[in-house]
Amino acid sequence: MTTILILILVTAIVLIAMARFVPGGKKFSTYFILGLIALVMLIPFYMMFVMSTRTTNEIYSFPPAIWFGKNLAENFKNMKAAVNIPRAFLNSSIITLSYTGLVLLFCSMGGYAFAVYDFPGRKRLFAVLLTTMMIPWTAGIIPWFIMMSKFGWINDFKALIIPGCANAFGIFWMRQYCQNNVPTSLVEAARIDGCSEWTIFFRVIAPILLPAYASLGIMQFVNVWNDFMQPLMILRKSGLQTLPLLLKTMVSDRGTDYGAMMLASTCAVLPLLIAFLCASKFFMSGLTAGAIKE
Numbered sequence: 001m002t003t004i005l006i007l008i009l010v011t012a013i014v015l016i017a018m019a020r021f022v023p024g025g026k027k028f029s030t031y032f033i034l035g036l037i038a039l040v041m042l043i044p045f046y047m048m049f050v051m052s053t054r055t056t057n058e059i060y061s062f063p064p065a066i067w068f069g070k071n072l073a074e075n076f077k078n079m080k081a082a083v084n085i086p087r088a089f090l091n092s093s094i095i096t097l098s099y100t101g102l103v104l105l106f107c108s109m110g111g112y113a114f115a116v117y118d119f120p121g122r123k124r125l126f127a128v129l130l131t132t133m134m135i136p137w138t139a140g141i142i143p144w145f146i147m148m149s150k151f152g153w154i155n156d157f158k159a160l161i162i163p164g165c166a167n168a169f170g171i172f173w174m175r176q177y178c179q180n181n182v183p184t185s186l187v188e189a190a191r192i193d194g195c196s197e198w199t200i201f202f203r204v205i206a207p208i209l210l211p212a213y214a215s216l217g218i219m220q221f222v223n224v225w226n227d228f229m230q231p232l233m234i235l236r237k238s239g240l241q242t243l244p245l246l247l248k249t250m251v252s253d254r255g256t257d258y259g260a261m262m263l264a265s266t267c268a269v270l271p272l273l274i275a276f277l278c279a280s281k282f283f284m285s286g287l288t289a290g291a292i293k294e
Helices: 002-021 025-051 072-082 085-116 122-133 137-151 168-181 184-192 197-208 210-225 229-234 243-249 258-288
Strands: none
Touching: 025 258, 072 258, 085 122, 085 168, 085 197, 085 210, 085 243, 085 258, 122 168, 137 229, 168 210, 184 197, 197 210, 210 258, 229 243, 243 258
């Protein structure tokens, strides 16, 4: 690994020198360095896929294996015997998709209201909203747990879905996007045509917000799918466990089958990769929207 890092560093120095003295070398060097960085970022995922096809002894061998092994079927059999992956996958999907859908609905409505409507106390209310973003979520986890207990939502998915479905970051994100990409004249023209406020939002504004939906949806999807602390506190029954909780149960003091665990981790990561690849075009346009002022 040290040798690889040295080679990458030397290559970067050579490319920087090339960018200064070779015509057209600056653009080539930039793309090449970005490609190297992307390659380094992909190495952990690749190694996880490789380890999911290896035995525990092979995983701990030195030098580490860098190509796929022949133990995939055995790891799958051990994983299936140790944990109920389909059930955990279903639980995670229900929580994540429900939460993400509600966040996109309510946060887009809130952000649109702050961006378009001029109502009394709008600036003060938005300032209070921004202030809540500065409070660490861990500071409110005990009151949140007490409230969920009072509501009777222990061992209930509602405790993981409803409380955060209109969060401050999502409203701020959609408000900024609406301010930069939703012209007031468009809203006024729809009103002149006789559209109701609900029709304007769902039929005129919502299609414009598609890149913002994609970028915010990906961020919320990843956060909820990988969440460990809140499901750990709420979901006590084994049949309600999400994938992060299930992966924890595979770690044992008597010996952990890391091949099966890496395969389970791969199953948990694949939906995130697929979701990002499907929405990557809109995700990038949502991130860069408003960066250039015309």
